[in-house]
Amino acid sequence: MPQALAESYIHSSRVQSESLNAHLLRFVARTVGVVGIITIVFLLSSRLGAPLFSLIVGFGVGGVAVALAAQSSIEHFMGSLNLFGDKPVPISLPQSE
Incomplete structure (x- = not known):
């Protein structure tokens, strides 16, 4: 359901379907969906x-335990998400002559 809402928002607004903002919206929608499924599983089990x-x-x-084992990897992943979200560095491709 969150995935469908994100896709409908992407297609109805000025967000290009292959832009970074569209990918971030899809990531957030998937995360919300996974958290919702886990919540439903916990409620049903109770x-x-x-x-x-x-x-x-x-x-x-x-x-x-997983967080302590993968601390540096998670730190680098979160830093890259921060760079993608803030967009402080423009990406320039080398020009061929």
Whole structure:
């Protein structure tokens, strides 16, 4: 659903379909969709009687372990997202003679 909303916004506005802004909108829409699916899974598991707090704690501890293991990679990824979002550096291609 968020993906369809992002695509309809991209096609109805001045955002070019292959621009960086369009790709960022698609990324945010996918992230919102994944978070929504995870939320639905947690709510359904709690209704079925699964220990919801144990699952949350387990995912939290696992997330901390993965984050500590991949700290420098995540740092570089977040820095590149910051550069793409702020666009402080123009990209120029070398000119051929």
